[in-house]
Amino acid sequence: MARFIAGGATGVNTDNIYIADLLFAQITGANSTFISASYGGGTVTEFYGNFAYNSTGTNVVGGTISAIRSLSNGRLSYTVDNLSVPATTFLGWLSSGENSTARSSILSGSDAIFGSEFNDTMRGYAGNDTILGGGGSDLLDGGTGINLIDGGAGDDTVQRSGSTDSSTAFSYGGSVYVYDSNGYDQLIGVEYIRFSDRTVATSSVAVLDPLSYLAANPDLAAAFGGNTAPVLSHYLSTGIRERRSTTFDAASYLAANPDLAAAFGANTVAATQHYINSGRLENRNTSFNAMSYIAANPDLIQAFGANRSAAALHYATTGRLEGRSTTFNxxxxxxxxxxxxxxxxxxxxxxxxxxxxxxxxxxxxxxxxxxxxxxxxxxxxxxxxxxxxxxxx
Structure with a gap:
């Protein structure tokens, strides 16, 4: 697992790390555990590890890179450590100018990536990564796998490769989750998700209600009862792929069952729990024609418009007691x-x-x-x- 740490003096953009620049560098220090290369604009790159040289001591012919540090005008730009990169592999990337291959290979595992207090662009590529954006307004990309991304302060954006149609985003337990066929990200402190077709605010995604998910899927209610602990894991591992429903119309359930309306009033949580524990076993009706109810009562048209949930709760708590009609011709x-x-x-x-x-x-x-x-x-x-x-x- 590699660890990438921004230096803190300025923001970092991993897309702008070009190892091919080292082709024009001057070696300013080299021994069996350390190599220092200096090139244009006061940039210095340091390599740590163990290195074997040819007979003249001028070329690296073996060994392993365990850490890389980059400095600009004496200030640390970033450090990458916990590496195990064969020196000859790195030299191959260097000689062929494979910048993107080098970045994605070095960060191909389950990495920890730490940003600066400035605006950063950081990518995790493959693996199950943890990315902490720090301050600033960052662009963060976990890549494939299961990633935890904390944007920190600022207006942060997470980039996903899939479109909105091929992805599922939802809020649960204080985090936002974004799922597609390549894995999912758990987002904390992130304000936007940039899909391939458009950008959406995390504040606009639907909330996954665990009780509604259980009530909407009787087999899960039978398996888990009212235990909501397995819901998130099941939905991410199986439910999304199976296109399971996540909604249960508790308002209609109350309106369709006068005894429950009398018992619970407008308490939709209690109604949902009742359906999970008892109602489904009793084959209780869960449907109520709220639109017909609104249409049959013009004062409700003015009060609720087309809000079916509000109308169903009105009938459950008030309309049934008033003997209101539920039938529109x-x-x-x-x-x-x-x-x-x-x-x-x-x-x-x-x-x-x-x-x-x-x-x-x-x-x-x-x-x-x-x-x-x-x-x-x-x-x-x-x-x-x-x-x-x-x-x-």
Whole structure:
């Protein structure tokens, strides 16, 4: 496991570490455990380890590099230690100018990377890395594997190779987790995630509720009961890949079961726990048509809009006691308006949602068509058609 430590005098950018610059360096010191090379702009690179030389003592022919230090004008830029890099391998990278190969190979293990108090760009490449950004606004990339990344102070961004569609990001226990097929990062003190297609704020990701995850997956509820300790591990190792649901509609569960509404009121945590421990075994109903409930009660349209969770809790705590209707005549609403039939077909949910979000405000009616209203509508349509024909001649 390599350890990379920023020097602290300035910010560090690992992308700008070019070993090929050593081709133009002057060797200022060399023995069996130490080599110092100086090149342009006051930069000095020091190598520590054990080194074997040719018969003339001018060329390294063997040995192992255990640490590298880089200094700029006498100030430490960075140190990399805990290495075991064959000297001949490093010389091969150097002679062929393989800068990126050198960086990714040196940091290919489960490394510890420490930033400065300035703006840093640091990458962990492969392995299960720990990256501490320190101060400044940093760009941090754990690479593949399972990585712990703490951005520290400043507005920090973690870079991922995958797109938002191929990744899953969620918040749990004070950390944000970002998962894709290459592994996942656990993020602390990081403000943004830069995917391949766009950047998102960590504050905007969904929260993984462990009880909801158990309630949404009866097999897990059967296996773990109300024990939430295994949830994070299961979701990261299996659940995401299996596209498991993470949501349980506890508000609808309360609204669909009046005895639970009487017992728990608006306590969705207690309701979820009840379903995990008892409700699923009793085959309790978990669905409530909240949109129909809103549409059937115009005052709730004004109060909640299309917020189904708020409406379900209202019914559980108040509406059921008031004897409120939960039925909206979506079929009649569709029958009245050909434009809605064209948009929604026979979807009663679509019809109810339209009434809540638009139809009520537009003054549309959901009253059933009678024989007279149907005939009036036909006469009106006939009259409009006759007027249109007359205007055409």
């Amino acid at each position: 979506a079929s009649a609403y569709l029958a009245r308006y050909p434009d809605l039939r064209w948009m929604y077909g026979t979807s009663e949910l679509g019809a109810a949602t339209h009434y809540v979000t638009s139809g009520y405000r537009e003054g549309r009616s959901a009253a059933p068509l009678t024989t007279s209203t149907g005939r009036s509508a036909q006469l009106l349509a006939s009259e409009q058609a006759s007027t249109a024909l007359a205007a055409a001649f």
